[in-house]
Amino acid sequence: MATVIGIMGDSGSGKTTSMRNLDPATTFYIDCDKKGLSWKGWKKQYSVDKKNYWATDSPSTVMNLLRKINEQEQFQHIKYVVIDTLNGLMVAEEMRILAMQSGDKRSAWSDLAQNGWALINLCLELRDDLTVIVLCHSETISDDNGLVRTRIKTNGRKLEKLVLESKMTTVVWAVRQDGKYKFILSADGCTCKAPIGAFDTDECDNDIMIVIKALEEF
Numbered sequence: 001m002a003t004v005i006g007i008m009g010d011s012g013s014g015k016t017t018s019m020r021n022l023d024p025a026t027t028f029y030i031d032c033d034k035k036g037l038s039w040k041g042w043k044k045q046y047s048v049d050k051k052n053y054w055a056t057d058s059p060s061t062v063m064n065l066l067r068k069i070n071e072q073e074q075f076q077h078i079k080y081v082v083i084d085t086l087n088g089l090m091v092a093e094e095m096r097i098l099a100m101q102s103g104d105k106r107s108a109w110s111d112l113a114q115n116g117w118a119l120i121n122l123c124l125e126l127r128d129d130l131t132v133i134v135l136c137h138s139e140t141i142s143d144d145n146g147l148v149r150t151r152i153k154t155n156g157r158k159l160e161k162l163v164l165e166s167k168m169t170t171v172v173w174a175v176r177q178d179g180k181y182k183f184i185l186s187a188d189g190c191t192c193k194a195p196i197g198a199f200d201t202d203e204c205d206n207d208i209m210i211v212i213k214a215l216e217e218f
Helices: 059-071 084-098 105-125 156-163 208-217
Strands: 003-009 027-031 054-055 080-084 131-142 147-153 170-177 180-184 202-205
Touching: 003 105, 003 147, 003 208, 027 059, 059 080, 059 084, 059 105, 080 084, 080 105, 084 105, 084 131, 105 131, 131 208, 170 208, 202 208
Parallel strands: 003 131, 003 170, 027 054, 027 080, 080 131
Antiparallel strands: 131 147, 170 180, 180 202
16 A cells, blocks of 8 residues: 655645655656646656656546556656646546536536545555655635634535545645745644654644655654
């Protein structure tokens, strides 16, 4: 079973930038937003030619890539897979559904939720030495009782009921506070979470390698 880490946060909170210290030699980057990465020199690190980067907003293509990375000999050196972002996949699917001129849209909306759930489950089923990092947008909501909480933003009510965080080993909240970018590991009113004892504090620097190292040593 692979380790699945969720990184949630608003646009501009440093989610993509926190991937900067991953080793490109052992990382495969799936760019679902198709916007490129956010640090200088990334094109020299990741590319289709290097066989460690692919831009797509198709859930089926992402799942096929994950299966290849899991099974094919040419990808056995890959230890980290980044999906950036889950919401990019889901929004693209929404737009395709809205653009449908024929077909059963009700069934298509059900497929949207199923694809999101199936993708996270597939991540968990990958080989033990893989760590899959799923970047997601966050949202802060207030329920009927006035309880305010921050969670992973989902597309469609079915995914809200399924609670994607429950399928992830660790969920980190990327924030920008007082001009500094950091990760929140535990906070009241937020679905971020980490294994008890894995971290000494409730926050750390904006660097996915800090999270990965702590989980490897746990």
